[in-house]
Amino acid sequence: MKRLLILYMSRGGHTARVARVLMETIREAGHQCDMMDIVEATHEPVGWDGYDAVVLGAPVLYGNYDKNFMQFVADHRDQIQSKPNSFFNLSVVARTPEKATVEGNRYMQKFLELSPWQPDDLKVIAGKVDYPSWGMLDTLMIQMIMKMTNGPTDKHSVIDYTDWEDVKAYGRHLITLAQR
Ligand SMILES: Cc1cc2nc3c(=O)[nH]c(=O)nc-3n(C[C@H](O)[C@H](O)[C@H](O)COP(=O)(O)O)c2cc1C
Known part of the structure; x- marks a missing residue:
């Protein structure tokens, strides 16, 4: 049995919902998994071992x-790198197949x-x-981003672009990563 965080x-x-589905997928496969918000992990012990x-x-x-996320990554690089590790990002531009790849998603390249x-x-x-759920300023800004990328601009839109079966497949992949 592997233990993942x-x-x-x-x-x-x-x-958070993606993290939860990953956790449930890993647990259903008979492994141990915890999830922790980065704010909690910044201020409370993580128990890396x-x-x-x-x-x-x-x-x-x-x-x-x-910025708190990036600071956490910088502060804990050694602990993260001491075991098999993975990073996932979420973005609405990734709704198109070409931007849903590591190479085609400029935000993933930016992270690297x-x-x-x-x-x-x-x-x-x-x-x-x-x-x-977004305030007026965020709505206006994101409408602009969506306009540039041919996405939805109707201020009433609620669209979940996440492929949940693919998230579960990623969860199963993480188990094999932990077994390396
Ligand atoms: C303030 C704000 C800015 C965003 N900026 C971008 C962006 O620049 N590019 C993009 O593809 N998606 C952008 N998004 C979409 C988010 O990445 C997407 O909604 C994601 O699911 C949010 O995850 P969360 O609910 O865990 O915060 C933005 C969303 C918000 C609320």
Whole structure:
């Protein structure tokens, strides 16, 4: 039995849901898995020694990653790299097949440029458009991003672009990663 840890940052809850589905998939396959919010992991002990693999995930927010998330990665690079590891990002541009690949997703490339941690394994996941949950400024900004990328601009749109079967497949893949 392998033990995996998923550390995640989520602004609107969707990355948290992805982390939860990964955790459930791993547990259903008979392995142990915990998930921990990056804010908790920054301020409370993580217990690195109890895990065989570590997975980190974050959404793309205005072309960037949350600064606390990036700080956590920088502060804990050695612990993360000491075992098999994987990074996943969420973005709405990843709704198209060409931007759903590691090479085609410029935000994944940006992560690799910014991060002192170079993950063993990478996964691009399409996120969620949820205008009603966003404030006016975020809505306007994201409408602009969507206009540039031919995405939805209707301020009432709620669209979950995540391929949940693919998320589960990634969860099963993480088990094999932990077995390396
Ligand atoms: C403030 C904000 C900025 C965003 N900026 C981008 C962006 O630049 N490019 C993109 O593809 N998606 C962008 N998104 C979409 C998010 O990556 C997507 O909604 C993701 O599912 C959010 O995950 P979360 O609910 O865990 O925060 C943005 C979303 C928000 C709320």
